[in-house]
Amino acid sequence: MIESPLLDKLTGYIGGRWSDSSEGNTFDVYNPATGEVIAKVPSMSEADVVAAVEAGKSALRLTSPYTLETRRTWLEGIRDALREHKEEVGRILCMEHGKPLKEAQGEVDYAAGFFDYCSKHIQALDAHTLTEKPKDCTWTVHYRPIGVAGLITPWNFPIGMIAKKLSAALAAGCPSVIKPASETPLTMVALFRLMDKYVDMPDGMVNLVMGKASVIGKVLCESPDVPMLSFTGSTEVGRKLVVDTAEQVKKLALELGGNAPFIVFDDADLDSAADNLIANKFRGGGQTCVCANRIFVHEKVADAFGEKLAARVNKMNVGNGLTEDVDLGPLINQAGFDKVKRHLEDALANGASLVAGKEPEDLGDGHLFFPPTVITGVTRDMCCYREETFGPLVPMALFRREEEVIDAGNDTEFGLASYVFTNDAERAQRVAAGLRFGHCGWNTGTGPTPEAPFGGMKASGIGREGGLEGLFEFVEAQAVPRGF
Numbered sequence: 001m002i003e004s005p006l007l008d009k010l011t012g013y014i015g016g017r018w019s020d021s022s023e024g025n026t027f028d029v030y031n032p033a034t035g036e037v038i039a040k041v042p043s044m045s046e047a048d049v050v051a052a053v054e055a056g057k058s059a060l061r062l063t064s065p066y067t068l069e070t071r072r073t074w075l076e077g078i079r080d081a082l083r084e085h086k087e088e089v090g091r092i093l094c095m096e097h098g099k100p101l102k103e104a105q106g107e108v109d110y111a112a113g114f115f116d117y118c119s120k121h122i123q124a125l126d127a128h129t130l131t132e133k134p135k136d137c138t139w140t141v142h143y144r145p146i147g148v149a150g151l152i153t154p155w156n157f158p159i160g161m162i163a164k165k166l167s168a169a170l171a172a173g174c175p176s177v178i179k180p181a182s183e184t185p186l187t188m189v190a191l192f193r194l195m196d197k198y199v200d201m202p203d204g205m206v207n208l209v210m211g212k213a214s215v216i217g218k219v220l221c222e223s224p225d226v227p228m229l230s231f232t233g234s235t236e237v238g239r240k241l242v243v244d245t246a247e248q249v250k251k252l253a254l255e256l257g258g259n260a261p262f263i264v265f266d267d268a269d270l271d272s273a274a275d276n277l278i279a280n281k282f283r284g285g286g287q288t289c290v291c292a293n294r295i296f297v298h299e300k301v302a303d304a305f306g307e308k309l310a311a312r313v314n315k316m317n318v319g320n321g322l323t324e325d326v327d328l329g330p331l332i333n334q335a336g337f338d339k340v341k342r343h344l345e346d347a348l349a350n351g352a353s354l355v356a357g358k359e360p361e362d363l364g365d366g367h368l369f370f371p372p373t374v375i376t377g378v379t380r381d382m383c384c385y386r387e388e389t390f391g392p393l394v395p396m397a398l399f400r401r402e403e404e405v406i407d408a409g410n411d412t413e414f415g416l417a418s419y420v421f422t423n424d425a426e427r428a429q430r431v432a433a434g435l436r437f438g439h440c441g442w443n444t445g446t447g448p449t450p451e452a453p454f455g456g457m458k459a460s461g462i463g464r465e466g467g468l469e470g471l472f473e474f475v476e477a478q479a480v481p482r483g484f
């Protein structure tokens, strides 16, 4: 079992109090590197979730909202607490997710950056008066908190994803009911421990519920007291939330799945492209929404690029994230491992060939460690081209012409992240404009940051997190005209 000063309470948190499941149910949390159960946490009931919504409602202040200064203090407090406890929060994250310790601790810093950004730009949410006077009135535009928000997060960034949502919700003055993924609830409990101890927020401003998605999701979708859901996770569940909230016309912010193209032209700096691809692809064990999923390489440089990738991949260490010098941890669970294996088998059976990594039959059983793998000769009928692999498999497909690769890049229902490597600035501008993706890195595999808006087009979602656009997600603009 995991021991940590930040996990002395292993329960939910409702209305400013640590709260167990009213029905006494629990579920196990595993360390994917060892297969061991490291904690038991409450599986909360429908009544618990209703109580969390009620607590949020009592903390909501519409007629005299919390001042910008008060909200800024909360954001700064969470930022400082995360930075101060980054080692321990990162260790907990590493143990329940599996990613290397340094990467896990880096994620805590990344999360703190969102609270920092919102604290520094919260002034943008202040009311303003329109300089033009339509209809002989002066108009004031207020940004009102939308109300109690349901925040639902995935397991792949246990602290990063909640930071994006919670920072903007608190900046707006919205109380929230938070549901972490069942694979990784402990990092969230640690965050609540920090908020409880170091940040003076009203009871009910932040509430934590854990347990069955069907139970928690039902209350959040059906309660008229929750006017907004902010969800990060799969497109499949995002679609269900659209349907389940349609009756009430709830506001939805959806950060969904990706199928990122990573395009390497023949004039690109191949070493830099290879370094960027490795950093992008293997972060979180390849289990990120922004990681390159289809690598399009110009046919003239495909062999050279494949060799550079193989040389880098063959030096990577796979193992328990707590061990020094590990580059790649385990996959999150057996279903995740089996999916990557199925994609590899399917590609090899349909004509792709292995550049680095192991044949599927040599992968072994009884563990979740998948070696970094590079294949070439990938075509659009293969699973790894059409679906999000979510693992350390690099599938290379060849192309000849610019228009052809823009069409190929867009040949997916997803539109989250994309990358183009070329030294021709005009071509980069053309390709970025043609790619229907919310993020397009030019000569970089870098992903979202607190300062820039990030989100998906098409089936990758609705709305933006980060940047000023993200800051405005949890407010409703209200125009108040005043006659002379």
Ligand code: NAP
Pocket: 152, 153, 154, 155, 156, 157, 161, 179, 180, 181, 182, 183, 211, 212, 213, 214, 216, 217, 218, 232, 233, 234, 235, 237, 238, 240, 254, 255, 256, 257, 258, 288, 289, 290, 388, 416, 456, 460, 461
């Ligand atoms: P998931 O299965 O969709 O689950 C995400 C969260 O939703 C979990 O907390 C899950 O709870 C909960 N959930 C499941 N069914 C629900 C329902 N009916 N009502 C309410 N909540 C429900 O996704 P995942 O496997 O955790 O995460 C991987 C996916 O997230 C990938 O597709 C990835 O691309 C995407 N992602 C997108 C972004 C982005 O910024 N666009 C960022 C990160 C990840 P349980 O854990 O209890 O099932």
